[in-house]
Amino acid sequence: MINKVFTEDFFASMASSTLDIGRAESLPPECYADPAFFEFEKEALFNHEWLCVGRESLLPNIGDYFTVTHINEPLIICRDKTKEIKAMSAVCQHRGMLVAEDHGNTKVFLCPYHNWCYQLDGSLSGAPAMNKTCDFSRKNHALPQLKVEIWQGFIFVNFDLNAAPLAPRLPEVSKYLANYELEKAEGPRPEKPESYNWNWKVMMENNNDGYHATKLHKGPLHDFIPSEKSEFPTMSENEAGYVRLNGTDHADAAFNPLQKAILPIFPNLTDEDRNRAVFANLPPTLSLVITADMIIYLILHAESAESHSMTIGYLVAPGAMKTPLFQDKIDFNMKAAMEITEQDLHVDRLVQVGLNSRFAPRGRYSWQEEAQLLLNQWLVERYQHSWKHTQQTIPIKQAT
Known part of the structure; x- marks a missing residue:
């Protein structure tokens, strides 16, 4: 069922929210309350923008990590053996168990369900009893990675590995x-x-x-x-x-x-x-x-x-x-x-x-x-860009 907000008129109406302060009006209420709009917003914003996860000072040592969630995606932020900050999914690539919770220091991330073992850079180094599984290669089952940038001591991550750097835009x-x-x-x-x-x-x-x-x-x-x-x-x-x-x-x-x-x-x-x-x-x-x-x-x-x-x-x-x-x-x-x-x-x-x-x-x-x-x-530019892209790639039937 096509939601009523997904119309050309709805997105065009957002332009009035970007006028000068003497003429502008607030965004449509659906932008704050409609579940379908939030799903659209995930792609328009959260899948491509830089998301703050915490301070770099929380990871002073190799093996330090903490976990965080954005748009319901559980993530691990850690300092690897090269002393670099890494950001990756916390979801085991076997059956979906989380391989880390809260914060701490570790040498590896060990899935407590079936003992799949991931290095600090997210690579899979151990998968017990998988020797009879056809065409299985550990290198194909690493924890998915996110892009990382440090700005003013804050760690930012981005699901889009091709995202433009953050600092030059601030x-x-x-x-x-x-x-x-x-x-x-x-x-x-x-x-x-x-x-x-x-x-x-x-x-x-x-x-x-x-x-x-x-x-x-x-x-x-x-x-x-x-x-x-x-x-x-x-x-x-x-x-x-x-x-x-x-x-x-x-x-x-x-x-x-x-x-x-x-x-x-x-x-x-x-x-x-x-x-x-x-x-x-x-x-x-x-x-x-x-x-x-x-x-x-x-x-x-x-x-x-x-x-x-x-x-x-x-x-x-x-x-x-x-x-x-x-x-x-x-x-x-x-x-x-x-x-x-x-x-x-x-x-x-x-x-x-x-x-x-x-x-x-x-x-x-x-x-x-x-x-x-x-x-x-900031919002409307991204909403309208994503709406136009959606129309170009997946034609959406207009609501009547």
């Missing part, structure tokens, strides 16, 4: 992050992802929405960063991400009851850096919330039209984790950050309910929502 985003030296920033292993019952785009939009900040979060934990001080720098053509700058009422502001940095600030910040926060997004998976002494990173893991999970981690300046009372100070910061986050999670849940309504709008934007326009432009 000149503007990188410029605004340069003084924080994210590749040197330090932080612990984050907790396991939490699951949420709303579309991943609802979360990504919220992560970089300046319009709601002094309304939903009004109070001492957030008033020092007013919405009216939002700025939206122009991005380069084909930029793979975007940023929102938000001025603060005083230098070295931080999300805690004191409204001031209590950890060592990043050492190379300018006065301009110290009087603003930076919100950076690399769709479809990474959001950064950056203040003078702390960076919170949010990694989104899309699962279905109405569900995703999110990893929350933090980074601080080099050496900060060894300063006196560090854990007390970080707990002080994170308690406030999580209080703000809980307010966001409540409205995100209800936004998803509204997007399923017959009365769901294609709403108009405030100038303080220009980050949503930047996300729309």
